[in-house]
Amino acid sequence: MVEIGCFLGGSSRHWLNAKPDLELIGVDPWNGNWAEYVEGMSTHPTMSRHVEHLSDRELERIVGLLREYGNYPVALNNLRAYKDRFYPLRLSSPEALYYLHRRKICPDLIYIDAFKHEIDLQIAHHLFPDAILCGDDWLWPDETGKFVMQDVVKNFAHEQGFEVEAKRQSWVLHRR
Ligand SMILES: C[S@@+](CC[C@H](N)C(=O)[O-])C[C@H]1O[C@@H](n2cnc3c(N)ncnc32)[C@H](O)[C@@H]1O
Structure with missing residues (x-):
């Protein structure tokens, strides 16, 4: 699994606990x-x-x-119990996706919890067409009350022929 946008590792810990043999590549620039x-x-x-x-x-x-x-040491410290299954990748998406592709590392699942840009979905699908795409922020409103991630995901699903399943904040794309 690849998680785009790890922050301090809260959700990463959740995935790693949920599936004891999961290997997770955590992508985040951990900047500032x-x-x-x-x-x-x-x-x-x-x-x-x-x-x-x-x-x-x-x-x-x-x-x-x-x-x-700083951010990166604190995040890594939060994930130290999983150091044999958590691989931090200190890059931004989509550059991180290109990097994984160059290294011939093909994720089964890509979870997006970053800055709500359609480019992340487009490049993820382009480079890893067999990966399941899913993420967070379905019900996240911007200052105007717009559900930005819904627009991004629905637009991408429409363009690429996916169906969207959403529950609370989570969404996943299914092939038609
Ligand atoms: C909402 S937080 C992630 C929360 C985390 N998934 C959790 O639930 O504990 C968003 C994160 O996305 C990261 N981020 C923003 N743009 C990114 C990008 N283009 N690629 C990777 N990470 C990005 C930010 O640094 C931030 O840590």
Whole structure:
């Protein structure tokens, strides 16, 4: 499996726990420093749900670790128990997909949880036509209330002859 957009590894851990023999390539540039962003999540109208399970103290601890060590070391530390099955790839999509293709690494499944660009789907399908394509953010609204990922996925599915199955935030494409 390839996951595009790993952030601090929360969903990666979920996949690796769900399937004990899963090998996961985690793609993310892990650029910049997310300390301030994570700090602001608790008071943000839509992002707060992502941190509501954390106490203020735990959130402060994570922000402190991000400030001290940076995104990539914190993400890797969160995934250290899976180091024999998690392969970080510190690149952006679609460059990361080209890189995997050059290395002849063919994923069975590509999960997209990045910045909602149709190019990720197009290149993933072009390079790996047999891979299952799926992802997150089906119900994510932008500032205008538009469900951006739905538009991207529906448009791609229409162009390429896929059917979309969606449940809550998740979506998966099925061949017609
Ligand atoms: C919503 S977060 C991912 C959350 C993560 N999947 C989880 O559920 O725990 C989005 C991530 O996408 C990454 N990202 C943005 N554009 C990307 C791209 N073109 N290729 C790979 N990752 C990207 C960002 O760095 C960020 O970590």
